[in-house]
Amino acid sequence: MLVYSLLAGLLFGLYFSLIGLGLNLVFGVMRIVNLAHGDFLMLGAFLAFWLFTLISLNPIPAIFIVFLVFVIVGLPLYYLLVPRLLRAKDPEMLSFILFFGLSQVIEALATIAFGTSERSIPGGELGRAIVAVASLLAGHHVENGPIDIFGQTFPAAWVASGIASGIAVLLVYVYLYRTRLGYLTRAVMVHREEAIATGINVHRVSAIAFGIGLGLASVAGVFAPFMLGSITPAMGVEVTVTSFTVIVIGSLGKPLGTLLGGIIYGVSYMFMQSYYSSWANLLPYVLLVAILLVRPSGLLGRQVRRA
């Protein structure tokens, strides 16, 4: 039970790292809290659902379409909302209100469009993608089904989600630390005014980061039907709260902190499910409060604002 909970927590936590990654990137670059983050995840989930339902597109290739769509959506949305917000006296506080309103609008529109009932994609669909890759690597056909890790069996969807999350974290790291745009992004994260003074087109850099943030949320949404049981228009708020917990535990503004925060959240949640299941939902928030009291800047501490 202990080993299973630990491994399950790692996989589950990786998924929540993916959920928190986009939110942390947006906060790190713009210092705004996107309270509609979970709703963009929900929209990504519904896009993947409709792609599967209408044209039988497997969720794995759907990831690329969904990511691209939301990056494109994020660019004009940034220019519509954020520059005005940043001119305000207290943009962080105002961003709470603005994006909360946006969250409610998205949820209401999604409810009208999709209805209130739960929707999901068959679990075997993610398994097919893994089977295809595994068969290629093994040189022979591999059966679709649960996957064995250190003697413990997990749904293929969890493994696929864990792999995708790991790849996403790696790609964000490469983007931030190995690309010119990433250098510029980190410069903006460290000190926005100085970046402006050095001639960096801060709005362009921020818009791209915002788009990528929404894109990452939507990619997490593709896995939501498998990791969260089903999707509904109302799921966004709860997801936003959880992703906020993850990034605060790790540290605000640092993507690697999100990875740590996600894993801590996942492992603690799974341990609670095993041993004190009635209280499972409580522990992550207890951890959040504890970390804020003991180490307010998050587990990765003062590295937060140094890119």
Next chain:
Amino acid sequence: MTRHAIFAGLIASVISVATNAPAADAPKAISLGTLYASSGRFASISMPVHYGLKLWIDQKNAEGGVFVKAFNKKIPLKLVAYDDQSNTATAATLYNQLITQDKVDILIADSGSVLTSVAVPIARDHKMLLINQTGTGANFFTPDNPYIVLMADPVSSVWPKPLADFITHDGPHLGIKRVAILYATNDFTGTQANAVRKFIKEANSGVDIVFDQGIPTETSSYTVLLNNIKASNPDAVIHLGYASNDIAFLRNVQDSGIKFNFVFCIYPGLETELLEKNVGSKGLNYVFTYVPSSQIAYQSQFGMSLNEYETAWQQKYANTNVEFGFNSVAGYTTGLVLEKALAAATSLDQLELRKAIFSLSGNLKTLDGTFALDESGAQIGEITPLGQLIAEGDHVKFVTVWPHDVSTGKPIYPRP
């Protein structure tokens, strides 16, 4: 002579007032106040109930209203409905508004125990009879509270009896000796879990409960829980949760490759169409569940039959995203009971309405079965038999397995 004339005139006036008073005082409409959840966790069980009630209201208004004995005439119905968005705090505020601002004649709760729970003390404090549609939490019904009646679901302290009876009577012959119970901790499924536990222990049939855990109602990930259940080596697994819980549970069972010999869930029976869409017929194959009134054509003596109602529903709501199932029957059943009660009550006084509703107990047979209340207002009729789902293409069919006198086939155990 003049005195006689005056006296006769007075007598005539009194008689005239006495005979004309009901028509003169009759309201323009009987206002029904209710809540619904158009979003959030409980939307999928609330909207079908709300739509069922609306269908009844629209039908009656098309006929000129319902007959109200208190005024000896047909009076139209007016629905005052607000959206609580599955939020109990919002629901509490809105229930208060319905009573104190809108001053509705009849107060009807939203669907499900969670959204009904906040209405119980509010209705009681305002001495307003709460028409509880589907909130089956046993602690709602106490001998000292006359202001609640349950319409369309059996109270959760008796509802799981067919399940427990099957496990303790037929179970040992089939090889069921070890039972695992996993339940969401809320009024509805918590009460069902207590009842199952009690019935199994009282039966003294050699069936042991080897796993018994409560989980938050918001739980959407069951992989670790399933692993822990598997470790207890049960012959039967009973999962008690809402629709979203059942969907996540059954999907996780399928994806994890764990095979339990017997799995019971509530919502494959109550919202079959929804579960077919999310879990698939393969995931529902051999699952045990309650056989609801939306699957059994009870002989109804009042109101539409199941077939007629389903046809009316499809005509009205085919283009909505609200599935037809047990909950849609529940909303319509509420309407039928109110119709009968208004035709029997001598006034709109809340306790008089209660008396009228109680007079129907044991005598009213609708498409939901026989309406029967205990002294605290809990529904002890409309019992749902236990059935097993068998996949047929993309859909599932019900095979009733308990009680034996209504069974339509033999249970398949262990699951192949």
